[in-house]
Amino acid sequence: MSDELSPSPESGAVQDSPLIRSLRSALDAAPRDLPLRLHLAQLLLDAGRLDAAVGEVAVALSQEPADPEARALMARAMGGATPAAVETPGTTSAAPPQQQPPRPAGFDWVAAEEEVEGVVPPRFVAPRTPGTPEAPLAADGSGDPGGASAWDVEAPEGLRLADVGGMQEVKDRLEAAFLAPMRNPDLRRLYGKSLRGGLLLYGPPGCGKTFIARAVAGELGANFISVSISDVLDMWIGNSERNMHEVFATARRKAPCVVFLDELDALGAKRSRTQHGGLRNTVNQLLTELDGVGDVNEGVFVLAATNVPWDVDLALRRPGRLDRTLLVLPPDRPARQAILRYHLSGRPIASVDLGKLVKITDGFSGADLAHVCESAAESALLDSARTGSVRMIGMADLLAAAKAIRPSTEAWFATARNVAMFANDGGTYDDLLTYLRKSGKL
Structure with missing residues (x-):
């Protein structure tokens, strides 16, 4: 039909076709449906709506940076250019522009409806395998699945400590205190090295504690269970303690297994400050489970992470x-x-000086760096939408984003400094004091 895209009499703006409006509505209900978003981008591109198509493909690339169809659509929308690799100073990445594809003369509505049939799912309906019950039942017949089958056991294959950029001192400490004794049981027995106990990772938020824990599991070739307070705490008396026990029971069955206790200050808060009796009992249960490490828990390795180790119950940190x-x-x-480099690799960039960017982001956490890349991409996308001319993400965008973002670690160090100076019982925070002196924060 010829009225697929028609100017509005009031504003002169281009109006979406009914099919495109339907696809946009479907995306509002399922924003992470990548095939649907790419189909919408394809229709917009075929209709000559370059700005709108680039916007949809940019969202798709932020979800799946390496998706070949999304990258191909972006290259087509940009006139044949391909997303540039990160460059060193003095290099260029400009590609010769290519002619835009001609706008189709007509639109086959029947073919379009057949193409999207089955792609747009019903709203608010979760898919399930035919023949399975609506939800698993617990042993007591309640709707809460509970039990060991409710815990997701991952196998972080391919992830190793070598995949963690930098942080050599952290890797060396992990190797000496945790990994080498586990990899060499004969040497461990020779030197009388015990596997009892676990390892507590602490530091400012967003610096990769969870990623390091997964890398340790991959290094050992072990399964991985991540546990947070929402996984354990339950409103019914006794269920929280049972959930904590089931975590370790599952880990024993799946040994070798790394149990990662995320936000330990919530799971193992100081009982003297805890008013809720159920939470105190959960901490007691955790202490009981940890006492089994190295005996009945052979092959179960415990890692924990917290931003506030001074709020963790002291009994959890005893030998x-x-x-x-x-x-x-x-x-x-x-x-x-x-x-x-990782966060820029899936985006269209040009003439980025990584060395300069690394220098001005000293003190930024990993999450801060990801935010810098995201903000720079938003700036370039908004500028392209306003001007109608698609452009690459440049060094100016990244520098402006880095200047506008304040490192999220500053507030943590302000608190940690006082703890390290005035509550360093037994030298617990000696490593933190050393870093504060070296970095001039003390």
């Missing part, structure tokens, strides 16, 4: 439990370069 502590600091220069 035989989480007795080894490792400070995870903001990424160093090699780590920042690796993080920035």
